[in-house]
Amino acid sequence: MDALEKLPPLREVIAAHDLSARKALGQNFLLDINLTRRIARSGGPLSGAHVIEVGPGPGGLTRALLLEGASHVTAIERDARALPALAEISQAAPGRLTAIEGDALATDYAALAADKRVRIVANLPYNIATPLLTGWITSSSWPSWWDSLTLMFQLEVAERIVATPGSKNYGRLAILAQWRTRPHLLFEVPARAFTPPPKVTSAIVRLEPRTDAVALVPRSLETVTAAAFGQRRKMLRSSLRSLWNEPEPVLERAGIDPQMRAEQVPVEGFLTLAGIWEEQLGKRA
CATH class of the missing domain: 1.10.8.100 (rRNA adenine dimethylase, C-terminal domain)
Structure with a gap:
């Protein structure tokens, strides 16, 4: 059995490290490994891929990304309490995980990519999801430094990203997203899948950069x-x-x-x- 698969269940990890979710940090943890592996696979085949993850928490999706074959995951986590749990994952996958304590909104992602083509796969904290997305899309340099974005949003936000003209959800976010990417709403994630459950349904959206994006400021x-x-x-x-x-x-x-x-x-x-x-x-x- 893979060392990653021998790691204790996430509920035990959360208890051992006192990782009760903090509302101020927008934390809602995914504990079902089957679901996290489905999300990981939604980013496309991961064999040999370099992945950036935002808000890993106790590391449910982090484990899934590594189990699905990512060659390296860089995880950015604001909550210092989660770092020991991520260190345990790193020990089980030597050389394949770098955990960085920091503010996702202040991170220089292009520098983190270090000239490698990367994918971003993340269960984004709801309170910073839209600013992160718009920041990645409106990068001053294009084509982008990322190959794809596979992200969790509140369903309402996901529907706004993929909305078409004439629909009630069509607005500024749809136009900005569809200017430089081709977004696809892949599947919904019910509130009961999270600990603690949020008050809304979530959804996974995959965005692929457009090679034909119109050049604009x-x-x-x-x-x-x-x-x-x-x-x-x-x-x-x-x-x-x-x-x-x-x-x-x-x-x-x-x-x-x-x-x-x-x-x-x-x-x-x-x-x-x-x-x-x-x-x-x-x-x-």
Whole structure:
């Protein structure tokens, strides 16, 4: 039997290291190894892969990633209480796990990748999930340093990431995500799968970087979508007046009906508007 499989059950690890979940850290632990291995496999074949994990806690998903064949896992954990539990996993898989105590929002991920192509697979703490995702997507350098993102979100957030024009969930997050990635909602994870159970259903989303992503400064796209969705019940000819005194000619140039509302416009339309905004800013400079 593999040394990883001989490790004590996670419930025993949590008790031994006093790892009761802390709400302030957004902690909800997954203890079912079958589920964590399913999540690990959702990142694609892991043999030889370098993986970055955020918020490993007692190491349920960490174990699964190593058992599924990841050559190395770098785990970033803010809670110092979890480090001894992760050290036990490291001892069972010598040279294959690096646990770093740190703030996931302040981590230099490109530097961690160290010129290796990596995957990020994580049960993200809900309170930082969206900022982490947008940070990875809006990196100043593109193509990305990561091969894929396989991430746990609240179901509501997952549905916003993959939403299509015309749906109630379609908005700024969908446009930002679909600008540079192809996101797929893979499966839902019920609240009862966690310890302690959260009040919401979760879901696994896999995002793959687009090689055909339109070249834009992320701030331009964020500015245009903020204006459009800030007054989403209004027609674009009205909601975009904060950016253009006369939005109609701009919208017509972009091939967008000025009477449309923001949720009706496909991602490509917003990319065109952001490009026009960039171009006009350049002329004003």
